[in-house]
Amino acid sequence: MNTPIRAVLTLLLLLAGWQAVVWLSQAAPYILPGPLLVAKSLVGHFGLILRHAGITVVEILLGLVFGTLLGAGGALALSWFPAARRWLLPLLVVAQAIPVFALAPILVLWLGYGLGSKVAMATLIIFFPVTASFLDGLRRTEPGWLDLARTMTAGHGAAHWAELRHIRLPAALPALASGLRVATAVAPIGAVVGEWVGSSAGLGYLMLHANGRMQIDLMFAALFVLAIIAVALFFTVDRLLRRLLPWQPDSLPNEEGDR
């Protein structure tokens, strides 16, 4: 059976299970709306949901771009300057232990209710996995390749830079890619948490707002769209990375392999 059919079947089964729970528990629609009700709400509020989803998507994408640039740049700087590594790496490790969500109220206080605080939140949450995995990749170059390069560049200047550009950097790209996969998975969390803490737009805002007005079906519809966005984003980035780095063994199990 091929993958799309399997995915659709799984989805249908989940929906059936959901409907069964609604029937069996006799839950009120404002506690647990059935899939049909949510679908109706999705269609009825489609324009509204789409507008808010657009804002959330922009926040996620901007966060991804800034987080990746900062993270990759930070990793390069740390690997290039040993002194920076000695001073900043312990700080980075400690900072990683701070729950970034706890910073959300401060970010909203400083950057306001608009896009800025959400992008900053997503950027922050992405920065750490990207930096950590790329730096790891840059520091774990196959020693044999570096030895070989050393015999080739012996007696020539600028060997350090050439080694980074031609060997260590490309060798670290798969590590950067796995950092990016993690980043893509967590970026929506950053944006939505930012929206929950204080905002006037976005899917997170819409969900809170709908919750406050007991429009649980709308809340579920917004959640459904958020999930679709997150999954679509992840698979797009994953496919893109695989196409860009075709020499790398896949980090996800390959469908061709288990057929």
Place this chain on the structure above:
Amino acid sequence: MPDQASVDQAAPAAVGIELRGGALAYAGQEVFRDLDLQVTAGRTTCLLGPSGVGKTSLLRLIAGISPEASAAGLTASDGGPIAGRAAYMDQRDLLLPWLRVLDNVTLGSRLRGQRPDLGRARNLLEQVGLTDQATARPDALSGGMRQRAALARTLMEDRPLVLMDEPFSSLDALTRLRLQDLAARLLAGRTVLLVTHDPLEALRLGHRVLVLGGSPARFGPPLEPSGDPPRPADDPALHGLVANILHDLAR
């Protein structure tokens, strides 16, 4: 294109290697000390020995990539430095997986910021039988093909000295014999120092075979089998020598 091939094989003026007072200690244990080695210019010298005797470290010391071993004196026979005049080939192919075979072969030029001579690279790939694989990535190649690509990369460096560390040890027996023949043909005229644990390989390829053994390790008397390399693998005289060497190594 035999003319083209012979042009490519015209090695730069051959120089030998003079090593004096080589020393290596590993985990507080002396592996070798006061080791002297002369490698004759334009000839292939094979270095044999049991594992742990420090032969790879000795080779890497000459290649300038051994932080652990040291030497009192290390020069080329003309008094110049070794650095920048030696090409190194490892027992692993060390092909960069993201580069096409052709780009792997020309890696040295790009690391030095020079324009790669693609014509020469293609010609070398033809000589090692990889014309059709020039644009393939290494993961599409068999073990033997990968090692042939590594050989082409080594030759592309066009250095007077070639240092090889068990270059064919990861290959099956038949592929190994074929690659030995190929290497002997393409490396003719260069100064080659080849480390191996395979006595037959050493005797097929070496003008001179040195056995390193003991603790601290010393060279035994050099062996100079008759005839030009590559000597046929089924030569009974070689097998007699193999038996002698194995006997020495087992002592």
